[in-house]
Amino acid sequence: xxxxxxxxxxxxxxxxxxxxxxxxxxxxxxxxxxxxxxxxxxxxxxxxxxxxxxxxxxxxxxxxxxxxxxxxxxxxxxxxxxxxxxxxxxxxxxxxxxxxxxxxxxxxxxxxxxxxxxxxxxxxxxxxxxxxxxxxxxxxxxxxxxxxxxxxxxxxxxxxxxxxxxxxxxxxxxxxxxxxxxxxxxxxxxxxxxxxxxxxxxxxxxxxxxxxxxxxxxxxxxxxxxxxxxxxxxxxxxxxxxxxxxxxxxxxxxxxxxxxxxxxxxxxxxxxxxxxxx
Amino acid sequence: xxxxxxxxxxxxxxxxxxxxxxxxxxxxxxxxxxxxxxxxxxxxxxxxxxxxxxxxxxxxxxxxxxxxxxxxxxxxxxxxxxxxxxxxxxxxxxxxxxxxxxxxxxxxxxxxxxxxxxxxxxxxxxxxxxxxxxxxxxxxxxxxxxxxxxxxxxxxxxxxxxxxxxxxxxxxxxxxxxxxxxxxxxxxxxxxxxxxxxxxxxxxxxxxxxxxxxxxxxxxxxxxxxxxxxxxxxxxxxxxxxxxxxxxxxxxxxxxxxxxxxxxxxxxxxxxxxxxxxxxxxxxxxxxxxxxxxxxxxxxxxxxxxxxxxxxxxxxxxxxxxxxxxxxxxxxxxxxxxxxxxxxx
Numbered sequence: 024x025x026x027x028x029x030x031x032x033x034x035x036x037x038x039x040x041x042x043x044x045x046x047x048x049x050x051x052x053x054x055x056x057x058x059x060x061x062x063x064x065x066x067x068x069x070x071x072x073x074x075x076x077x078x079x080x081x082x083x084x085x086x087x088x089x090x091x092x093x094x095x096x097x098x099x100x101x102x103x104x105x106x107x108x109x110x111x112x113x114x115x116x117x118x119x120x121x122x123x124x125x126x127x128x129x130x131x132x133x134x135x136x137x138x139x140x141x142x143x144x145x146x147x148x149x150x151x152x153x154x155x156x157x158x159x160x161x162x163x164x165x166x167x168x169x170x171x172x173x174x175x176x177x178x179x180x181x182x183x184x185x186x187x188x189x190x191x192x193x194x195x196x197x198x199x200x201x202x203x204x205x206x207x208x209x210x211x212x213x214x215x216x217x218x219x220x221x222x223x224x225x226x227x228x229x230x231x232x233x234x235x236x237x238x239x240x241x242x243x244x245x246x247x248x249x250x251x252x253x254x255x256x257x258x259x260x261x262x263x264x265x266x267x268x269x270x271x272x273x274x275x276x277x278x279x280x281x282x283x284x285x286x287x288x289x290x291x292x293x294x295x296x297x298x299x300x301x
Numbered sequence: 302x303x304x305x306x307x308x309x310x311x312x313x314x315x316x317x318x319x320x321x322x323x324x325x326x327x328x329x330x331x332x333x334x335x336x337x338x339x340x341x342x343x344x345x346x347x348x349x350x351x352x353x354x355x356x357x358x359x360x361x362x363x364x365x366x367x368x369x370x371x372x373x374x375x376x377x378x379x380x381x382x383x384x385x386x387x388x389x390x391x392x393x394x395x396x397x398x399x400x401x402x403x404x405x406x407x408x409x410x411x412x413x414x415x416x417x418x419x420x421x422x423x424x425x426x427x428x429x430x431x432x433x434x435x436x437x438x439x440x441x442x443x444x445x446x447x448x449x450x451x452x453x454x455x456x457x458x459x460x461x462x463x464x465x466x467x468x469x470x471x472x473x474x475x476x477x478x479x480x481x482x483x484x485x486x487x488x489x490x491x492x493x494x495x496x497x498x499x500x501x502x503x504x505x506x507x508x509x510x511x512x513x514x515x516x517x518x519x520x521x522x523x524x525x526x527x528x529x530x531x532x533x534x535x536x537x538x539x540x541x542x543x544x545x546x547x548x549x550x551x552x553x554x555x556x557x558x559x560x561x562x563x564x565x566x567x568x569x570x571x572x573x574x575x576x577x578x579x580x581x582x583x584x585x586x587x588x589x590x591x592x593x594x595x596x597x598x599x600x601x602x603x604x605x606x607x608x609x610x611x612x613x614x615x616x617x618x619x620x621x622x623x624x625x626x627x628x629x630x631x632x633x634x635x636x637x638x639x640x641x642x643x644x645x646x
Contacts, residue, residue: 042429049426053412060414126410133374134427135399 043140046131050144051151053127054115058152064114068152072107072160079103080167090227091261093168098263100167101251102224104160104179105244108153108187109219113211115149116194120207138297142195142290149191150184157183169255178254185282186247192289193243199296217242224248229264240268246281249273326385327352327479327511328373333382334534335368342368344534345382350479350527355505355512357525361623365534366515370483373513374404387478400428403477403510407484409464413457417448417467420456421474428475442470446500462493469500473508480504482514486521498524519615528615532623542615549621550613552590556597557582559604567601582607 058064080096080103090098122128131141161179165171194211201207219225221235222244231239239245249266253275256263266273328350335343343365350356360366371377373386375395384391387401411420418439425435443449446466456464465485472480485501486494498521504510514525522528523542530538530545538545558564564583568576572593576585587593590610598605 039429045426045429049423053415053423056419057412057414127412129376129406130404130410130424131427132376133399133402133404135396136427 042135043137046136046140047144047147050131050141051148054118054145054148055151057118058115068111068156069159071110072103072156073163075103075107076100076160076163076166079106091256091263093256093259093261096167097169097255097259098227098252099225100160100164100169101248101255102222104157104183104251105186105222105224105248106219107160108157108183109190109215109244111156112149112153112187112190113194113215115152116145116191116198117204117207117211119145119195119198120201120204124202124204132297139290139294142192142293142297145195146188146191146286146290149194150187153187153190154180154183157187170258172258175254175258179251182247182250182254182279185279185286186251189243189247189282189286189289192286192293196289196293196296199293218244221245222248223252223266227264228266240266243282243285246278246285250275250278250282325352326350327354328356328384328386328513330369330373330384331382333369333372333379333384335365335372335377335380341534343372343379346531346534346536348529348536348539350511350513352511353505353509354526355501355514355524357522357528358513358515358531359517359522359528359619360515360531364531364623366531367483369531370481370513370515374402374481375399401478403472403475403480405465405468405472405480405482405485407487409461409468411456411464411468411471413459413464414455416453416455417443417459418452420467421471424471424474430475438474442473445503446470447496460493462489462496465489465493465497466500469497473504473510476508477510479511479513482512484515484517486516486518494518494521519619522615530619530622537622538618542618545618546613546615547588549618551586551588552593552613553584553586553611554590554593554597555582555584555607555609555611557606558601559606564601564603564605567603571600571602572597 076096080099083099084095087095089095119128123132128141158180161176161183164176169175197210197214198207201210217238221238221242223239224244228236228239228249245266252263253265266278326349328348330346330348332345332347333343334341334345346365346369358366358369368377372379373384373391375391375398378392386398389397389401391398412423415423421439421443422435425439430438439452440449443452446469448463448467448470451459451463456467459467469482469485472482482501486497489497501512501514502524505512514521516522525542527539527541528545529536538548540548556564561578561581561583565576565578568574568583568585572587574585574587576583578584590612594608594610597608
C-alpha cells in the first residue's frame, strides 16, 4: 500500500487576494456550469424574453399603438429587457438557499475563504446569466424598431451588466436571510411585481400622481430602467421624461451610481449576514 | 506512489506557524455551551481529542451532536465556553481552524452535474492548493476510494456509496488535520458501510488524520479509539469502548463441564461467584472475563468442555448511560422501557 500523503504540513496557503479571486471564479464558474447543465432552464431563459417581447409589446400596442410618437413596442423595450433579466437573476440568487440546505454552500462555509468572495462570485454568476438572456433580446431589438447601432448596443449591454448585478445582489441579500426555498420564492414574488410596476418599465414618468412618483423614486429598479430608456430614446431623438429628484433631471452618472451603490450595499449586507450566521 | 510535496509548499508552511506545538490535543473543548431561544442544546461539555485519534461522538438525535460539530467547524458560535481545533480557537481564529479541517456532511454535498474530477478540482481551487500537487493528490485519493476509473463520469450516475466515498476523498484533498465525519455511513448498505470503514482505517494509518465522527451504529462506535456519549446536551460517558463496557456491567462467563454439580460447588467455593444453570451449561458474571478464564481452567478441578465470555455491547453502554436505545428519534421524550439485559442472553 502506497503512502497516500506523506505531507505532514498543510498545503493551504494563507488567505490572500489571489485566493479571493479564485473563490469568486469557482463560485461563478459553478453557476454557469449548472446553468448549462439545466437544459429546461436554458430553454426557459431563451423563450421567456421572446414571450415578454411579443406578448407584452404586441398586446399592449393594440390598446395604445403609439406614445411620444414612437411605437409602444419601442417604448416598452427597456422594460421588457429588465423584466426578463429580473426573474433570471432572482432565480440565480435563490440557488444560495438550496445550496445551503443541500450542499455546495455548506462546504464553502467551512472552507477558508472570505464570505465576501462567495457573495461576489454569486452575484457575478447571476449577472452573467442575466446578461446572456438580455443579449438575446438585444439581438431582436430590430423588431422593436431599434437600430443596431454599435454604440447603442454596447451602452445597453453595459447597463444590462449593472442591472443584472444589482438584481442578483438584491436576490442574494434575501436568500441569505431565509432557510427555505419556499420562503425565498414567496418573498421574491411579493416584491418582484411591485418593484417592476413601480419602476416605470411600463409607463412614462411624466404626470405620475405624487404617491406613485415617490414610490417610483424609492424603487431601485427605476434607476436601472431609466438609463436604458434614455439610451434608446436618445438614439431615436425622442424626448421622454426621465427620473427627477426635486424637479431636476438626474444625470446618467447619478442613476448608474445609485445602481452600483445599491448593488454594493446589498452585497456588503449579504456578506455581513453570512459572517454572523448561526 | 509516494506523495512528494511541492517545494513551494514548504515555503508556504514556513511562514504560517501551523499546528501549534504547545497543544498536543487535536480538539479541546472547555465548558462549551450553546443555547438557542427555546433550547439549551449543549450545556457545558468538556473533552479532548488526541492527535491521530479516531473519536466517536454518540448520542440520540437532538442530544447536541450536530450543534457541537457545527461549533467545532466554525459554523455556529458557542454561547459560552471555548473550543480549540488543531490548536486554534473556533471563534477568534476561525480562518485558521477552517484551513485545518475537513468535513464530510451527513447528506451529500457533492455537485451531481459535475464529474468526480471537477468536484475535486473546484475544491482544490477553493483551498488554493498549489497547482503542481493537485493532479497527484487527486489521483491518490480517487484510487484510494476506488473511483479513479470513474473520475470523468458525472456524479449523477454514481450510487449512494460512490458519492459518499467521493465526499470522503474531497474532505481529505487538502490534508486536513482533523476530519469531521457526520454520520459517514448513514443510509449506506452494509457492504458499502464496511468499505467506507476500510478507508477510514487506511486513513488513520496513512494520513495521520485525527477523525471526529458521529454515528448511530454501535458496531462502528466499536472501531473508535475512544467514544463520548452525549445526552440532553451533556457528556454522560467518555472512554475507550472497552472501558465503557466494563463500566456498565460485568462479563458473563458460560461453561460446559463434564460434571456440572461438582463445578457449581467448586465455583462457589473457590471463586466466590454466583453460578446458575440453564440449558445444560453454567453461567456467572465476573468483572474481567478474559483474565478469569485461565484461572478457571487451572483451578476449577473439573474437566471443562467449553468456555465462552460475553462482554456487554456498546448498545448496552448507550442504554445504560442515556436510558434509551440508540435509534430512538428524540432525546426529549426519554424512553423508560429498557431493552432486555445482555446478561440474560
